[in-house]
Amino acid sequence: MAANNRRTPLERVEYAIIVSTLLLLVVVTVQPLLNLLAVSLSDPAKLPGMSGMEVLPRGLSFDVWSLLINHPNVRAGLLNSILITGVGTLLNIIFTALMAWGLSRPGLPGRRILFIMVLVTIVFDPGIIPDYFVNKRLGLLDSYWSVILFKLVNAWYLIILIRFFEEIPQELLDAAELDGSNAFQTFWYVVLPLAKPALATITLFYIVFHWNEFFRAMIYITDQGKWPLQVVLRQFVIGGDKLAIVGVDAANNYTGASQIDLRALKAGMIILTIVPILVIYPLILKFFTKGTMSGALKG
Template identity: 80%
Template sequence: MALSRKTPIERIEYAIIVSTLLLLVVVTVQPILNLLAVSLSEPAKVPGMSGLTIIPRGFSFEVWSVLLQHPNVQRGIFNSIFITAVSTVIGVVGTALMAWGLSRPGLPGRKALFILVLVTIVFEPGIIPDYFVNKRLGLLDSYWSVILFKAVNAWYLIILIRFFEEIPKELLEAAELDGANPFQVFWHLVLPLAKPALATISLFYLVFHWNEFFRAMIYLNDQGKWPLQVVLRQFVIDGDKVAIVGANNASNNTGASQIDLRSLKAGMILLTIVPILAIYPLILKFFTKGTMSGALKG
């Protein structure tokens, strides 16, 4: 009904917008469907599949069975989950605490501290001094060399500071008049109101640390500590012959067909993007909530 009341020009504009959005969806989803089709096809039929194919040829879980039994992939999944989980918790907690302090007008040296935060954005240290710092701290070949990198991201900190500054002072004063101490105000009032912002930076930290591979590639010499992204690089970019031989050995043990590199690439790429795609809908619900919804319910 609403569309029928539009003028001809508005209908054309609406059609163009919808068509453009549908085209973007197709362009975005088609490569993922192609990877899924390749990973679920019978290995012998994969070489004949084009980059536009979105329907599996035959149907087989051999690639996934081989990948999930591959020791490098198993260790990579565990390492990625561990590094991402610990880094995100440290990042969100540290960012929230620091942002709350810097958002308080009465904090001594507040402006100077905020300027220092901005300096870290403009003058970010290079990889060489960063490497020597990690070496002197004894963090080389340690998970902490990756976990502690940007434990508090300056950009996310600024986002949270601005969010905290928008919380009405009347709510904070009312809580203080009711006898709440600063920690209780922060825990029981500020954090519930900041759920949308905390969900946002949590997603940012999750994506950032899950996709991190450069530092892990430099600082983690022990392959047993490599995250999934470095293992993915081993399969996709390097075309590592050892990885392919290991996969085919695993396929021989399970009675599966020989797996080619293209199938392994497809499965590995999906392994690295599916967790983020699965987590995003869980966090999305917080984005649509109003900033003051918690206060109104209270």
């Protein structure tokens, strides 16, 4: 309250404009998601009259969610997406951090040449056809690895980490060396704890990248049992037929399947693909505001 009183009239107006703008952006962003959730939870009989602006369900029905969660294609897609995202992100962070730490050291032989090679990968993309033949030659077709190993080290994220590591004071590294730490111990106990904000940032980027992957999985994975959730969603939405996701057997055996609206099924599938990212983001957000040297130079 005291800080608010110290603002000038112009600053108060600016503050009100900024807050109002941010609230408007929140409403514009959240409203479509709430509408999709409301559609997926509405009574099928009342759904036809529901507009795209409503955020509360009409009636309450869990038929859509029961059908989606119990369907083998959706459950397999969800598990596949979790597997691809988890393993892929872990490998991404390990190799990106190791490579960034090496390229950030001034004494690394050939450092400039290696860095130029990294920049070349940003400018020149090999294309899908050479990439396909490489995966075929390595025997990665129709396997999770064809998706997991793609862009194991993203050049942009690598540059972010390199610049971050270069800001770590040399005095801290020298102190660790004097305490008897070897190169790996210094990297693990000194460098990585200081790099939590940068690591959290690129971790979120990698998670979103893997979770939203569908193009490569659609090309390289022919076994539908290995499809990630995004491919299942695409096949359903593009197909425009609820049997594409429900399946003929489920439609015949499930008493409510014939009454379930295609719009509600699409809404449920979209929410199912979005929720995991919405859950993970707040867990990582706390690291974004931490400084590079947070606590490093205390005492």
